Amino acid sequence: DTAVSQTPKYLVTQMGNDKSIKCEQNLGHDTMYWYKQDSKKFLKIMFSYNNKELIINETVPNRFSPKSPDKAHLNLHINSLELGDSAVYFCASSQLLGTQETQYFGPGTRLLVL
Amino acid sequence: AQSVTQLGSHVSVSEGALVLLRCNYSSSVPPYLFWYVQYPNQGLQLLLKYTTGATLVKGINGFEAEFKKSETSFHLTKPSAHMSDAAEYFCAVSVHGSGNTGKLIFGQGTTLQVKP
Numbered sequence: 001d002t003a004v005s006q007t008p009k010y011l012v013t014q015m016g017n018d019k020s021i022k023c024e025q026n027l028g029h030d031t032m033y034w035y036k037q038d039s040k041k042f043l044k045i046m047f048s049y050n051n052k053e054l055i056i057n058e059t060v061p062n063r064f065s066p067k068s069p070d071k072a073h074l075n076l077h078i079n080s081l082e083l084g085d086s087a088v089y090f091c092a093s094s095q096l097l098g099t100q101e102t103q104y105f106g107p108g109t110r111l112l113v114l
Numbered sequence: 115a116q117s118v119t120q121l122g123s124h125v126s127v128s129e130g131a132l133v134l135l136r137c138n139y140s141s142s143v144p145p146y147l148f149w150y151v152q153y154p155n156q157g158l159q160l161l162l163k164y165t166t167g168a169t170l171v172k173g174i175n176g177f178e179a180e181f182k183k184s185e186t187s188f189h190l191t192k193p194s195a196h197m198s199d200a201a202e203y204f205c206a207v208s209v210h211g212s213g214n215t216g217k218l219i220f221g222q223g224t225t226l227q228v229k230p
Contacts, residue, residue: 004157031216033216040222041152041222041223042220042222043158043204044220045218048215048216048217055216056215056216056217090157090158092157092158094216097215097216098216099146099208099215099217100146100163100208101216102160102163103158103160103216103218104160105157105158105159106157107155107156107157108157
């Protein structure tokens, strides 16, 4: 059983397109996150949700819009894709919202914008 | 504000040798510190974490780390490297202060190469 799953695993698209990445966790966790890992492997948080409520919204372009239909899902929609959006996007979840919590990561979605 | 610095972007050891991956942090409040491992083409997995209590923390796969407040360090060690330890290792600190958001600040990562 996959604890945190993401679809698709790979995404190749043209500049200007709109795409979505889906994330689901079957751990019963309250909190979910989106991270971006760039080509130098630097990881930075983008968003987090707790019980469907937006908690963290880093300085991310408003072309990126997260949506949490329920506690188990956190999707990421990206409008007007740019070359610089090429990266690996990781979804993660933690049982509770808190600084001590372990975060469980999905396998990542590799986005390439041409 | 919290920050993390990992010294050495690339560490190479021989199989059976000691593994030492360095992490220094900056935090104005007692930090919560984490080590995560990323195997090729996979997500991150928690190795160990320090929150409170014992400063020597044992994790999975034989790894351990020691929280040293005086040195602001949280170095990761393993007595004997195995080929399967080859991966990317990330040190992280969780952000306190303005709300309990669970936000993690990651270091830049260290690639561990294990030579036969």
